[in-house]
Amino acid sequence: MKSLKLWTALITPMHPDGSIHFEDLERLAKRQDEAGVGILLAGSTGEGLALSGGEKKKVVEFVAGLNLAVPIMVGVGGFNHTTQAKWIIHCNSLDIDAFLLVTPLYAKPGIKGQTTWFRHLMDISEKPCMLYNIPSRTGVKMSPEVLTSLKNHKNLWAVKEASGSVSDFKIFRITLPDLPLFSGDDALMPDFAIEGGRGLVSVASNIWPKATKLYVEKCLKGETESLFPVWPDAVKELFSAANPIPAKCLLKEKGLISHTTLRLPLIEDDLANTEKLLKADQQVNHWYKNNSE
Numbered sequence: 001m002k003s004l005k006l007w008t009a010l011i012t013p014m015h016p017d018g019s020i021h022f023e024d025l026e027r028l029a030k031r032q033d034e035a036g037v038g039i040l041l042a043g044s045t046g047e048g049l050a051l052s053g054g055e056k057k058k059v060v061e062f063v064a065g066l067n068l069a070v071p072i073m074v075g076v077g078g079f080n081h082t083t084q085a086k087w088i089i090h091c092n093s094l095d096i097d098a099f100l101l102v103t104p105l106y107a108k109p110g111i112k113g114q115t116t117w118f119r120h121l122m123d124i125s126e127k128p129c130m131l132y133n134i135p136s137r138t139g140v141k142m143s144p145e146v147l148t149s150l151k152n153h154k155n156l157w158a159v160k161e162a163s164g165s166v167s168d169f170k171i172f173r174i175t176l177p178d179l180p181l182f183s184g185d186d187a188l189m190p191d192f193a194i195e196g197g198r199g200l201v202s203v204a205s206n207i208w209p210k211a212t213k214l215y216v217e218k219c220l221k222g223e224t225e226s227l228f229p230v231w232p233d234a235v236k237e238l239f240s241a242a243n244p245i246p247a248k249c250l251l252k253e254k255g256l257i258s259h260t261t262l263r264l265p266l267i268e269d270d271l272a273n274t275e276k277l278l279k280a281d282q283q284v285n286h287w288y289k290n291n292s293e
Contacts (some may be wrong), residue, residue, distance in 0.1 A: 001071040001097050001128070002157070002180070005199035006216045007038040009045035011206055011244045011251065012059060014261035020055060022062055024257045028206070033068040040100060041128035042136060043075040045203050045244045049105075050263035053083075057090065064095040069181070073130065076121065077102035085124050092126040099125055100160065100201075102132040108140040115149045121152070128157035130201075133172075134184060134260075135163055144175040151176055160184045160201050166191045186212075187235040190227060193219040203238055206247050207254070207281065211288035230287045234280040239269040250277045 010032065013024035032039050041046035041063055042056050051059070060074055072098025074091050076084050076099050088099060104117050122129050131140035131150075139165060150156050161169050169188075172181055173196050180198040183189045189200050197222075205212035215231055218224060238246050244262075249271055251257045259267050 004038045006213050007040050008205040009040045009043040012046045013257040029063050033070050037209045038071045040073045047263050048075045071097035073098040075100045079105045079107050084198045088124045097109050098128045100130050103138045103142045105138050111145050112145045114146045122155040125155050129155045130158040132160040147176050187217045190224045208284050213285050230283045234284050237276045237280045245271050
């Protein structure tokens with residue numbers, strides 16, 4: 001698992017009534033497995049905070065029961081410590097491989113609060129943990145001092161950096177040079193690779209798992225000339241509305257899921273149209289064909 005360079009933050013497919021579409025979920029998970037890409041469940045792309053605790057359990061138990069060859073990581077995000085602890089305890093007993101621990105939402109804790117939050121959750125975990133910095137969603141940045149305080153914890157495995165800042169990424173890299181850092185932003189993977197990034201937790205690989213895997217490999221090798229403008233344009237369209245609205249719409253257009261159903265407050269009407277998404281899809285597929293031979 002620790003050598004894996006790409007994880008897909010998997011969407012959660014749903015029926016029109018909002019219930020989980022497990023047939024589509026199986027199809028998506030097996031598609032990632034075929035591409036050799038790790039799977040993250042119940043992350044923000046998977047609308048994890050919009051799912052009930054019971055629904056999250058069913059999603060994780062279902063995918064864990066598919067006996068996939070690729071590792072499975074489970075998202076842990078919120079602001080109620082007891083709820084997150086119970087979720088980790090439940091998932092400890094399942095056939096999963098890691099947890100993604102998000103900086104606490106909404107409360108904006110300081111360095112000591114963040115450190116204590118992560119330490120307590122990692123103490124409970126029986127799996128390696130990736131800490132997740134995404135201030136645009138949580139309202140607070142993960143402090144580098146948090147990593148310094150936790151550097152010897154047996155379950156600290158990696159960091160997912162999604163602040164959108166290369167300078168912040170460099171600070172984390174300097175703070176703990178041996179800790180694997182993953183980009184949480186598809187568009188910044190080339191920049192993060194230059195600064196020593198180890199891989200990507202991706203939205204784009206929902207649509208293009210094999211192509212995104214090649215994209216990451218090229219970034220890590222410094223072979224970035226062929227990436228432009230195809231990849232920046234494609235990622236721009238995938239985030240032309242709140243994630244995962246564009247991803248779900250494109251997956252539906254490609255026949256990979258049955259419905260575009262989202263949980264409020266996300267709604268398909270916030271995406272103006274799919275023309276540019278479909279064009280991006282064609283360009284990525286063409287790029288992959290030309291670069292994988």
